[in-house]
Amino acid sequence: MRNVLTIVGRELRSYFVSPVAYVVLGVFVLLSGVFFQAILVQTLQMVQTIQAQSFGGTPQPIDVPGEISRQYFGTLGVILLFMLPMITMGLFAEERKRGTIELLLTAPVTDLQLVAGKFGAAVAFYAVLLGVTTAPISILFLYADPVLGPLATAYLGLLLYGASLLALGLFVSTLTDNQIVAGVMTFGLILWLWIVDVLGGAAAGTTRAVLTHLSILTPLGDFMNGVLAVSNLIFYMSLATLGLFLTYRSIDAWRWKG
Amino acid sequence: MIQVENLTKKFNGTPAVSDVSFSVEDGEVLGFLGPNGAGKTTTMRAITGFLPATSGRVTVGGFDVFASPIEARRRIGYLPEHPPLYPEMTVDGYLRFVARIKGVPSSDLRFELDRVMDTARIDDMGGRIISRLSRGYRQRVGLAQALVGDPPVLILDEPTVGLDPKQIHEVRELIRSWKGRHTVVLSTHILPEVEQTCHRVAIIARGRIVAVGTPAHLVERLERSARIVMDVAAPAGEAAAALGGVPGVADVRVLDASDGRARLEVEAAGVGADVEPELARAIVERGWGLFGMQSSTMSLEDIFLELTTDEPPGGEAGS
Numbered sequence: 001m002r003n004v005l006t007i008v009g010r011e012l013r014s015y016f017v018s019p020v021a022y023v024v025l026g027v028f029v030l031l032s033g034v035f036f037q038a039i040l041v042q043t044l045q046m047v048q049t050i051q052a053q054s055f056g057g058t059p060q061p062i063d064v065p066g067e068i069s070r071q072y073f074g075t076l077g078v079i080l081l082f083m084l085p086m087i088t089m090g091l092f093a094e095e096r097k098r099g100t101i102e103l104l105l106t107a108p109v110t111d112l113q114l115v116a117g118k119f120g121a122a123v124a125f126y127a128v129l130l131g132v133t134t135a136p137i138s139i140l141f142l143y144a145d146p147v148l149g150p151l152a153t154a155y156l157g158l159l160l161y162g163a164s165l166l167a168l169g170l171f172v173s174t175l176t177d178n179q180i181v182a183g184v185m186t187f188g189l190i191l192w193l194w195i196v197d198v199l200g201g202a203a204a205g206t207t208r209a210v211l212t213h214l215s216i217l218t219p220l221g222d223f224m225n226g227v228l229a230v231s232n233l234i235f236y237m238s239l240a241t242l243g244l245f246l247t248y249r250s251i252d253a254w255r256w257k258g
Numbered sequence: 259m260i261q262v263e264n265l266t267k268k269f270n271g272t273p274a275v276s277d278v279s280f281s282v283e284d285g286e287v288l289g290f291l292g293p294n295g296a297g298k299t300t301t302m303r304a305i306t307g308f309l310p311a312t313s314g315r316v317t318v319g320g321f322d323v324f325a326s327p328i329e330a331r332r333r334i335g336y337l338p339e340h341p342p343l344y345p346e347m348t349v350d351g352y353l354r355f356v357a358r359i360k361g362v363p364s365s366d367l368r369f370e371l372d373r374v375m376d377t378a379r380i381d382d383m384g385g386r387i388i389s390r391l392s393r394g395y396r397q398r399v400g401l402a403q404a405l406v407g408d409p410p411v412l413i414l415d416e417p418t419v420g421l422d423p424k425q426i427h428e429v430r431e432l433i434r435s436w437k438g439r440h441t442v443v444l445s446t447h448i449l450p451e452v453e454q455t456c457h458r459v460a461i462i463a464r465g466r467i468v469a470v471g472t473p474a475h476l477v478e479r480l481e482r483s484a485r486i487v488m489d490v491a492a493p494a495g496e497a498a499a500a501l502g503g504v505p506g507v508a509d510v511r512v513l514d515a516s517d518g519r520a521r522l523e524v525e526a527a528g529v530g531a532d533v534e535p536e537l538a539r540a541i542v543e544r545g546w547g548l549f550g551m552q553s554s555t556m557s558l559e560d561i562f563l564e565l566t567t568d569e570p571p572g573g574e575a576g577s
């Protein structure tokens with residue numbers, strides 16, 4: 001455990017001395033902020049329109065903060081598709097490029113501890129990104145009374161969704177010693193997992209059902225609607241396990257290839 | 259302390275190291291001497307467990323590096339060919355990280371860092387960012403990294419590369435001072451380096467160990483290493499006697515003899531004694547047939563020439 005924490009600690013410190021962390025954080029804060037603002041304005045306009053149309057009768061009750069946060073989280077899911085590859089791209093690729101992998105693989109640290117340390121660091125950094133998003137959400141608490149349940153499940157969903165993509169990104173990072181290549185490949189992989197959803201929307205019948213099931217975003221939608229389904233938990237957790245397992249195997253394979 | 263048995267390492271089917279066996283005793287300093295691409299780094303990586311062997315076995319302190327890697331690695335300090343440094347870290351931060359992953363207890367951390375930094379002569383470099391260090395200082399940080407935790411076994415891949423003459427001298431002195439305390443395997447291209455620092459030398463070329471011995475013993479062997487294999491049509495005994503009479507020939511052995519044909523191996527006495535024409539004449543003059551003649555391709559002499567090229571001028575005199 002100490003070994004894992006040591007690796008997590010070194011990695012986090014490295015994130016915050018490299019520009020990557022600040023670029024990712026900066027762009028993320030900016031984009032999510034702009035979208036939140038847009039969603040806020042749009043939703044309020046929509047509410048006014050509906051009220052105006054109800055001609056003095058009792059307007060239909062609308063869960064305004066719920067509507068805003070749902071849209072906001074949905075947007076985050078998409079922004080994160082672009083951000084997550086940057087968190088993992090260097091984790092192993094840079095070790096190989098700098099030759100420090102030779103230190104890590106000859107130190108009294110197991111491969112499992114190494115993978116756990118790298119993954120832990122990526123998830124910790126991701127948690128910082130998610131932490132930033134609580135700022136706009138807390139504004140909702142100032143002016144309205146959002147329902148807590150769906151917020152909690154949304155964050156749980158985002159965490160699992162991110163963790164599973166980070167695990168896949170970690171695997172891709174073991175495949176090359178060029179972090180840009182790793183980043184682009186991860187992005188491609190994630191995009192593919194996402195586009196499956198769009199294809200699913202266009203298809204019909206069984207194809208549609210299958211494709212929708214495969215999509216990385218479908219379970220996230222459930223989480224955001226406040227639905228906590230075991231199958232969704234299992235979906236993300238198995239994806240993460242798959243990514244970590246492949247990472248582990250890939251490290252073993254390098255040793256043999258040299 | 260270190261046992262290497264029939265180590266073979268292939269990369270995509272091409273052997274980089276073939277059937278290498280040797281052992282290093284407790285407290286002994288073994289030098290690996292060999293030209294570029296000889297397989298020094300590959301052998302060292304197999305010892306540290308970085309690259310698993312294609313076949314064969316390596317044990318360190320009785321632990322198989324493949325079967326019980328963690329136990330074996332606890333006993334090894336390793337300076338790879340390229341020092342494994344994180345450029346964005348400070349020297350202090352880096353060594354602290356190394357100490358932690360090597361399991362140095364937190365309470366001893368500061369003491370241990372001071373000790374290795376002092377040994378590697380980087381005691382005033384703690385706060386410097388590694389990417390801004392000169393090459394020589396990076397090499398020293400790499401060396402300090404290998405010493406963290408005071409491991410009994412040190413594997414040093416070209417430890418003096420990139421150092422200035424004074425530092426080269428200091429590092430050689432340091433390694434010499436470890437005799438009896440650490441078991442050391444170091445690699446180098448430089449013959450004087452092994453003469454000065456090592457108990458024993460293994461000369462490695464094209465993935466094979468071609469000679470092992472004390473430096474003095476090897477230098478002696480190097481001086482009489484020209485080997486010529488000859489195929490002749492002559493009675494083996496008579497041909498051997500005739501060749502043995504050629505000036506400069508130290509020894510003649512009959513490798514094979516049948517139906518009036520013989521294959522003989524001639525060992526010439528000194529480097530630079532061009533005995534081949536004389537050997538040919540000795541056969542032809544007696545009316546025998548000479549079918550073939552081949553100087554052995556992997557003579558120690560060849561290796562020696564490749565090795566003795568790059569001691570920097572005044573390297574040792576500089577201090």
Ligand SMILES: Nc1ncnc2c1ncn2[C@@H]1O[C@H](COP(=O)(O)OP(=O)(O)OP(=O)(O)O)[C@@H](O)[C@H]1O
Nearest residue numbers: 257258269274292293294295296297298299300301
């Ligand atoms: N990862 C690898 N993949 C393929 N071939 C390799 C790999 N590492 C080494 N080799 C090959 O193995 C052979 C031995 O290389 P090695 O690095 O062990 O030599 P060396 O004795 O350390 O040489 P030098 O003095 O140049 O450091 C070389 O032919 C090299 O090309």
Ligand SMILES: [Mg+2]
Nearest residue numbers: 298299300339
């Ligand atoms: Mg080498």
